[in-house]
Amino acid sequence: MRMNLLHASLLLSVVSLAIAEATADFECPPTVSLAFTEAHHYDDVDYDPNTGSSINGSFWTDSNTMETLHLLMLQTGRSDFDGLADNSFLGRNALIPFTDWTTFTGPFIDDAGWAVLALWAMAEYKSTRHQENVDDFLAAAATVYDLIASNWDDTCGGGVWWTVDHTYKNAITNELFLTLSAQGYLRFKNDTYLENAKKAWAWIESSGMHNSQGLYNDGLVFGTCVNNGETTWTYNQGVILSGLGALYAATSNETLIHEAEITIDATILNLTSNGVLKESCDDVKPEGTPCDSDQQIFKGIWLKHLQYFLTFVRSKHPELVDKYKDFITSQSEAVSRVATDPHLDIGSVWYGVNEGGSIFSVQSLASGIMAHVANAEYGTCLDN
Numbered sequence: 001m002r003m004n005l006l007h008a009s010l011l012l013s014v015v016s017l018a019i020a021e022a023t024a025d026f027e028c029p030p031t032v033s034l035a036f037t038e039a040h041h042y043d044d045v046d047y048d049p050n051t052g053s054s055i056n057g058s059f060w061t062d063s064n065t066m067e068t069l070h071l072l073m074l075q076t077g078r079s080d081f082d083g084l085a086d087n088s089f090l091g092r093n094a095l096i097p098f099t100d101w102t103t104f105t106g107p108f109i110d111d112a113g114w115a116v117l118a119l120w121a122m123a124e125y126k127s128t129r130h131q132e133n134v135d136d137f138l139a140a141a142a143t144v145y146d147l148i149a150s151n152w153d154d155t156c157g158g159g160v161w162w163t164v165d166h167t168y169k170n171a172i173t174n175e176l177f178l179t180l181s182a183q184g185y186l187r188f189k190n191d192t193y194l195e196n197a198k199k200a201w202a203w204i205e206s207s208g209m210h211n212s213q214g215l216y217n218d219g220l221v222f223g224t225c226v227n228n229g230e231t232t233w234t235y236n237q238g239v240i241l242s243g244l245g246a247l248y249a250a251t252s253n254e255t256l257i258h259e260a261e262i263t264i265d266a267t268i269l270n271l272t273s274n275g276v277l278k279e280s281c282d283d284v285k286p287e288g289t290p291c292d293s294d295q296q297i298f299k300g301i302w303l304k305h306l307q308y309f310l311t312f313v314r315s316k317h318p319e320l321v322d323k324y325k326d327f328i329t330s331q332s333e334a335v336s337r338v339a340t341d342p343h344l345d346i347g348s349v350w351y352g353v354n355e356g357g358s359i360f361s362v363q364s365l366a367s368g369i370m371a372h373v374a375n376a377e378y379g380t381c382l383d384n
């Protein structure tokens with residue numbers, strides 16, 4: 001018997017969170033169509049149904065892609081990729097009883113965080129379609145979450161470590177812990193998650209990683225615990241937003257909205273060129289050090305977590321959707337007009353016409369899809 005009372009209650013609560021609801025109010029047929037065209041291109045060309053993984057991908061970027069395809073189906077009410085959750089590498093491991101989730105995600109605690117987000121998105125999809133075995137996905141997510149939480153200690157006053165060998169405390173791992181904890185509370189109403197969310201935010205706020213420009217640097221120097229001044233990657237400015245938005249939804253603390261706006265506005269001011277997101281390693285020309293395969297997905301993650309932020313705050317702050325919708329649309333248009341090739345592949349450089357520096361990979365494709373998904377939910381709809 002898989003369905004016991006605990007699982008039944010989890011099932012009910014997963015329906016109540018709604019990272020996305022298929023409501024018509026924000027939906028725009030042309031932008032929805034573009035998002036699905038590119039998502040189908042990924043599914044047709046880059047996804048290997050035999051392995052449940054991308055052909056040239058990696059575990060953590062695949063987790064992000066699975067999350068995004070399910071988010072797109074949830075927000076539109078469509079079922080184009082029905083069955084993908086169970087077929088995916090994460091899903092098939094959730095469905096077998098002997099997977100050891102405490103080692104499954106490997107040494108990287110941030111990779112574990114992306115896996116939880118993917119498992120929750122797939123669980124939410126399956127739950128809204130009244131499919132079986134939702135509880136298996138939630139149980140896997142709960143185990144992986146506990147693994148992340150167990151890597152918190154008092155070094156540098158708190159925070160979870162980046163890897164299990166405990167040598168680096170950084171922004172992304174802790175931003176993920178914040179968003180998982182706050183979203184976990186909204187899903188399950190379990191106070192442990194809310195306490196962890198408050199603890200994670202208090203530590204991030206006092207850690208010194210948030211610099212005077214309003215951007216988050218990569219992490220802290222081992223030993224001295226000061227801001228290491230390393231790259232302000234776009235995804236470090238993104239995941240914090242969904243964490244602040246979910247914690248705001250749980251606490252109604254307006255300061256969290258203010259903190260999020262500072263970082264969104266600083267990103268738009270500092271991490272763009274021609275009004276379009278530009279990773280520091282992005283270059284239209286093949287010069288300098290190119291973005292690696294991880295860095296090629298960061299801009300899309302920024303947009304996905306801005307989308308989550310707006311979803312968590314829009315009922316009390318509808319003006320924020322108006323404030324940012326044009327910027328979201330500009331990103332999707334740049335992806336479509338500048339970064340997409342005739343085969344529908346999407347390159348890593350969005351801010352200008354490719355002169356050989358744009359890299360075409362499954363990560364850059366997934367990044368572009370995230371821009372289209374955010375635009376489909378919150379962008380301006382010119383053709384409608």
Ligand SMILES: *[C@@H]1O[C@H](CO)[C@@H](O)[C@H](O)[C@H]1NC(C)=O
Binds near residue numbers: 045046055056
């Ligand atoms: C995967 O990478 C190999 C080697 O670069 C390439 O030949 C192949 O076309 C790629 N496949 C896909 C689907 O991207």
Ligand SMILES: *[C@@H]1O[C@H](CO)[C@@H](O)[C@H](O)[C@H]1NC(C)=O
Binds near residue numbers: 193
């Ligand atoms: C709440 O979450 C914590 C951490 O994952 C877990 O140990 C505990 O069993 C949960 N409590 C309930 C009532 O589900």
Ligand SMILES: *[C@@H]1O[C@H](CO)[C@@H](O)[C@H](O)[C@H]1NC(C)=O
Binds near residue numbers: 255
């Ligand atoms: C609201 O959040 C701010 C920023 O983290 C914090 O300083 C303040 O104590 C919070 N207010 C309440 C009532 O918890």
Ligand SMILES: *[C@@H]1O[C@H](CO)[C@@H](O)[C@H](O)[C@H]1NC(C)=O
Binds near residue numbers: 213269270
């Ligand atoms: C960010 O923008 C501010 C204001 O325009 C500028 O002073 C600062 O140098 C910029 N920083 C970066 C890293 O671009």
